[in-house]
Amino acid sequence: MLCIAHRGGPGPENSLEAIRRSLAMGAPAIEIDVWQLHDELWVTHDRRLGREIAGYQVLSDLSRDHLEALRLSNGEHLPRLSQVLELVGERALLNIELKGPDCVDALVRILTAHRQSSGQSPKSWIVSSFDHCQLAQLQQRLPEVRRGLLLYGVPLDLAQSADRIDAYSVHLSQDFMPEVLIEDIRQRGRKVWIYTANHPKDWRRLMDAGVDGIFTDHPDGLMRYLAEN
Numbered sequence: 124m125l126c127i128a129h130r131g132g133p134g135p136e137n138s139l140e141a142i143r144r145s146l147a148m149g150a151p152a153i154e155i156d157v158w159q160l161h162d163e164l165w166v167t168h169d170r171r172l173g174r175e176i177a178g179y180q181v182l183s184d185l186s187r188d189h190l191e192a193l194r195l196s197n198g199e200h201l202p203r204l205s206q207v208l209e210l211v212g213e214r215a216l217l218n219i220e221l222k223g224p225d226c227v228d229a230l231v232r233i234l235t236a237h238r239q240s241s242g243q244s245p246k247s248w249i250v251s252s253f254d255h256c257q258l259a260q261l262q263q264r265l266p267e268v269r270r271g272l273l274l275y276g277v278p279l280d281l282a283q284s285a286d287r288i289d290a291y292s293v294h295l296s297q298d299f300m301p302e303v304l305i306e307d308i309r310q311r312g313r314k315v316w317i318y319t320a321n322h323p324k325d326w327r328r329l330m331d332a333g334v335d336g337i338f339t340d341h342p343d344g345l346m347r348y349l350a351e352n
Contacts, residue, residue: 125336126345127152127218129319130168135195136175137166139202139210146214150342153211154218157204159226161187164204164233208237213247221252227260234265251294258288275299281307292316297325323348
């Protein structure tokens with residue numbers, strides 16, 4: 124079962140510090156969130172400032188200079204995807220979640236440039252989103268980059284959308300993971316990843332369900348749990 128460090132892992136979420144900690148503890152996979160703003164992909168989760176970053180504005184209303192001036196609680200600048208790619212390299216699988224609209228052009232440019240400069244395999248990445256149209260665009264532009272279909276709820280057609288974009292994995296909320304949906308995903312040859320589980324009782328339930336991966340805010344705890352069970 125794959126342990127996936129949610130939002131970079133312990134530390135200020137989606138920070139380079141958190142990612143370094145996850146890499147140091149040996150996390151096999153790390154998930155981050157990106158927004159496209161001013162033709163750049165910025166690593167952060169919320170569409171509005173105020174929870175993790177001081178302020179109140181919506182990200183899309185900020186100028187490039189304002190975005191570059193933002194600070195996380197540890198004093199870091201707001202990371203960019205290119206920095207995370209350099210930091211992680213091939214030491215862990217990197218799950219890049221597209222949070223806002225119009226990410227694909229910038230994503231293709233950044234991933235292509237990184238591959239050309241580093242020689243890194245596209246198997247090091249998986250791109251996920253609730254926006255299945257963007258995943259379809261990515262399939263056309265960079266089919267070698269694996270795709271993760273994000274769902275919150277139980278669609279009438281179950282996991283049929285995973286076939287349309289040839290998804291590697293389907294990512295389900297632990298609140299909506301009926302056996303019939305999980306079985307449909309498996310029959311289609313896709314991985315089942317569950318978000319976001321932080322308690323040993325939930326880990327036990329997910330292990331018993333035979334899921335393939337778990338997103339967690341406590342990758343150190345989950346890795347110990349998996350090693351002991």
